[in-house]
Amino acid sequence: MSLLNQTGSVIAMNVRSIPQRLWMSLATVGSIALVVAVLLGFLALANGFNQTLKGSGAPDVAIVLRDGAASELNSVVSREQIDLLGQGPGVRAAPDGRPLISAELVLIVDGIKKSTGTKANMPLRGIGPNGLLVRPQAKITQGRMFTPGSNEIVVGAGLLREFSGFELGKTLRFGAQTWKVVGVFEAPGTVFESELWADAPVIQSLFKRGSTFQTARVGLTSPAAMPAFVAYVKKEQRLQLKAQSEQTYFADQAERSGLIIKYFGWPLGIIMAIGALAGALNTMYASVSSRAAEIATLRVIGFSGFSAFIGTMVEALVLSALGALVGVGICALGFNGLSASTLGSGFTQVAFRLQIGPDIITQAVTLALIIGLIGGIFPGLRASQQRPLLALAT
Amino acid sequence: MTDFDLVWKNLFRKPLRTILLTVSIFMAFLIFGILTSLNVALDRATGSGSVSNRLVVSNKINFTQSMPYAYINRVAAIPGVTAVTYQNWFGAYYQDQRASRFVGFAVDPETYMAIFHDDARLTDAERQAFLTERTGVIVGKSLADRYGWKVGQTIPISSNIYSQANGRRSWDMKISGIFTGAKPTDPTTAIYFHYSYINETITFNRDQVGTITVVTASPDQNDQVAKAIDANFANSPAETSTVDEKTFSRAFLKQAGDLNFIVTMVVSAAFAAILMIVSTTLVSAMRERTKEIGVMKTLGFSSPRVLRMVLGEAVLLSSLGAVLGLGASAFILTGLSKSPVGSNFGDLSMSPVVALLGLALAVSLGLVTGAVPALSALRMSIIEALNRG
Numbered sequence: 001m002s003l004l005n006q007t008g009s010v011i012a013m014n015v016r017s018i019p020q021r022l023w024m025s026l027a028t029v030g031s032i033a034l035v036v037a038v039l040l041g042f043l044a045l046a047n048g049f050n051q052t053l054k055g056s057g058a059p060d061v062a063i064v065l066r067d068g069a070a071s072e073l074n075s076v077v078s079r080e081q082i083d084l085l086g087q088g089p090g091v092r093a094a095p096d097g098r099p100l101i102s103a104e105l106v107l108i109v110d111g112i113k114k115s116t117g118t119k120a121n122m123p124l125r126g127i128g129p130n131g132l133l134v135r136p137q138a139k140i141t142q143g144r145m146f147t148p149g150s151n152e153i154v155v156g157a158g159l160l161r162e163f164s165g166f167e168l169g170k171t172l173r174f175g176a177q178t179w180k181v182v183g184v185f186e187a188p189g190t191v192f193e194s195e196l197w198a199d200a201p202v203i204q205s206l207f208k209r210g211s212t213f214q215t216a217r218v219g220l221t222s223p224a225a226m227p228a229f230v231a232y233v234k235k236e237q238r239l240q241l242k243a244q245s246e247q248t249y250f251a252d253q254a255e256r257s258g259l260i261i262k263y264f265g266w267p268l269g270i271i272m273a274i275g276a277l278a279g280a281l282n283t284m285y286a287s288v289s290s291r292a293a294e295i296a297t298l299r300v301i302g303f304s305g306f307s308a309f310i311g312t313m314v315e316a317l318v319l320s321a322l323g324a325l326v327g328v329g330i331c332a333l334g335f336n337g338l339s340a341s342t343l344g345s346g347f348t349q350v351a352f353r354l355q356i357g358p359d360i361i362t363q364a365v366t367l368a369l370i371i372g373l374i375g376g377i378f379p380g381l382r383a384s385q386q387r388p389l390l391a392l393a394t
Numbered sequence: 395m396t397d398f399d400l401v402w403k404n405l406f407r408k409p410l411r412t413i414l415l416t417v418s419i420f421m422a423f424l425i426f427g428i429l430t431s432l433n434v435a436l437d438r439a440t441g442s443g444s445v446s447n448r449l450v451v452s453n454k455i456n457f458t459q460s461m462p463y464a465y466i467n468r469v470a471a472i473p474g475v476t477a478v479t480y481q482n483w484f485g486a487y488y489q490d491q492r493a494s495r496f497v498g499f500a501v502d503p504e505t506y507m508a509i510f511h512d513d514a515r516l517t518d519a520e521r522q523a524f525l526t527e528r529t530g531v532i533v534g535k536s537l538a539d540r541y542g543w544k545v546g547q548t549i550p551i552s553s554n555i556y557s558q559a560n561g562r563r564s565w566d567m568k569i570s571g572i573f574t575g576a577k578p579t580d581p582t583t584a585i586y587f588h589y590s591y592i593n594e595t596i597t598f599n600r601d602q603v604g605t606i607t608v609v610t611a612s613p614d615q616n617d618q619v620a621k622a623i624d625a626n627f628a629n630s631p632a633e634t635s636t637v638d639e640k641t642f643s644r645a646f647l648k649q650a651g652d653l654n655f656i657v658t659m660v661v662s663a664a665f666a667a668i669l670m671i672v673s674t675t676l677v678s679a680m681r682e683r684t685k686e687i688g689v690m691k692t693l694g695f696s697s698p699r700v701l702r703m704v705l706g707e708a709v710l711l712s713s714l715g716a717v718l719g720l721g722a723s724a725f726i727l728t729g730l731s732k733s734p735v736g737s738n739f740g741d742l743s744m745s746p747v748v749a750l751l752g753l754a755l756a757v758s759l760g761l762v763t764g765a766v767p768a769l770s771a772l773r774m775s776i777i778e779a780l781n782r783g
């Protein structure tokens with residue numbers, strides 16, 4: 001019998017004998033599934049948040065902030081600066097023939113976080129007609145867009161999902177002013193979905209912002225026009241602003257914020273994995289000792305120690321692969337697409353959905369298979385080194 | 395040989411198996427110890443310094459919106475209010491905007507020190523210096539240690555919000571004192587400086603305050619005072635929202651996410667995993683011993699005594715892992731407290747409550763995992779036991 005045939009039959013024997021150790025094997029599968037589910041839960045949280053930030057930035061839109069401001073909230077841009085930006089190279093023309101610049105301002109208002117029932121920071125963004133042109137993803141899905149010059153608000157679908165207080169048709173009070181929610185917009189997979197939008201001039205006057213804005217979004221003719229525009233803003237002494245592509249701006253935020261969740265998830269996943277590994281080792285040692293007579297018999301009739309090793313190894317890997325499958329299943333059915341929200345770097349809430357993807361599934365499954373591999377090696381070695389006659393004698 | 399010796403010997407009859415089980419239990423309690431302590435520390439950090447008769451008044455739209463300076467006197471005049479002070483968030487940083495941001499508030503030193511003297515402890519000389527030096531700043535001990543600041547030194551403090559009329563974004567401030575917290579473990583990573591110094595030099599938002607702290611005559615009057623304050627400013631451009639200090643800081647913390655929920659989920663998953671591992675392994679370990687149990691019963695060991703011994707073994711095993719796991723997490727937490735990130739949380743060390751909770755959990759885990767093998771040992775008749783295996 002060839003080594004290959006030998007190994008094949010031993011593997012089959014091992015796997016078929018799993019039901020004899022049903023409960024311990026199930027415990028191994030279950031504990032590995034929990035490790036995979038916990039790790040995948042954290043990674044899906046980080047992934048969903050990152051994808052939302054990354055999905056928000058366009059490569060051909062420049063975001064311009066005060067030089068040194070880390071977020072829109074701390075930035076100031078004047079009307080004169082906006083006009084100067086329009087003279088930059090590569091600026092696309094809006095349908096009205098003027099430069100496509102969306103001058104915006106952001107302030108924070110309170111909403112109630114549904115999951116905790118506590119107050120949370122919502123961004124109220126003042127935009128003009130160009131606001132929608134630089135965000136082609138956004139579409140009004142219920143009600144209508146606000147009428148320029150009126151106290152009307154449209155609310156993002158993500159914000160509506162996670163927070164209460166801004167339902168369609170509702171009248172709100174900010175200070176002495178009343179506002180009405182007249183529409184809901186969707187901009188799937190972007191941070192904009194977690195915002196409230198209103199007319200910029202109305203916000204300027206009701207919140208006493210004079211004629212100042214906080215940011216400008218500048219539509220360029222193509223992503224290739226970005227470097228020249230960024231250089232223009234840097235060189236123009238009268239501006240004292242900093243331009244960058246919206247894509248870079250959000251990717252940078254994603255990198256900083258996503259790390260926290262990741263650095264929390266991996267250590268926990270690894271600690272749990274070590275716990276599950278100890279369980280897997282126990283199960284596999286029990287498997288080897290319960291099959292001692294069987295392994296010895298095989299050795300006596302000419303099977304190699306190697307086939308005994310591989311048999312045990314494959315059994316461990318099968319258990320861990322089953323565990324990984326169950327763990328991924330729990331995540332796919334239980335967590336994937338689940339809505340969550342956290343404080344983003346703009347000091348306002350970002351609503352996002354937990355998102356599992358091929359790369360993070362690979363990471364979690366790899367961890368499970370490593371548990372199986374280590375959990376199989378040592379018991380496998382014991383199986384291959386067992387002295388046949390001694391085992392049969394006892 | 396006592397029963398305990400017998401239990402101990404049984405536990406280590408297969409040392410490798412017991413060591414592996416201990417590792418599993420150890421890891422679960424490590425997760426429990428660290429996560430629960432972090433949660434407790436965060437909870438305490440928001441509650442520390444919260445005195446039950448202190449209220450926070452902020453703009454009703456959101457606490458980042460300011461209120462007119464004139465509100466301070468109007469709040470102070472409301473019946474039941476015994477003291478008032480105010481603070482403005484400054485977006486403070488030292489040299490590097492990204493790497494060295496910290497909590498910085500522009501305050502009115504006299505009224506601020508009158509209310510918060512316990513949270514920012516200074517010597518009398520330092521306090522006097524802070525009150526009289528217009529450009530004075532008091533800095534927390536952790537920050538002073540981190541940047542090597544000394545009393546009397548002048549440091550540039552920048553703002554990511556405000557700028558001066560001459561375009562500068564930083565203010566030169568002279569360190570009047572270095573404060574410590576009420577307890578040595580309280581976080582001291584903030585700075586406080588004169589509102590008047592900043593207010594005269596900023597280019598916008600002049601004569602505005604961020605939040606107003608109110609001390610009431612007694613906690614029973616909190617609700618009534620809060621309602622009176624908010625009613626006073628109703629229908630004005632800047633309406634207010636008044637809540638007690640604890641509610642205010644808890645709500646802020648919850649903005650990050652529901653940490654309680656995440657901790658509960660992870661700890662439950664870890665325990666579900668070891669519960670499965672330990673109970674199934676113990677069942678199979680006990681099955682190997684069926685014959686022995688028969689012998690013990692033949693020798694006159696009563697069934698309840700056998701039950702106690704099997705349960706004892708399970709409890710001993712889980713306690714062993716728990717004590718080691720809780721010990722290791724206490725050790726790690728102490729190390730974490732001293733790191734720059736950890737120092738922001740204040741006292742991270744494991745509280746006796748968490749330790750006791752952990753031990754209680756260990757005993758319950760032992761009883762649950764030992765239940766099935768113990769019951770089967772209890773019910774087993776001698777004949778059946780000796781015939782099997």
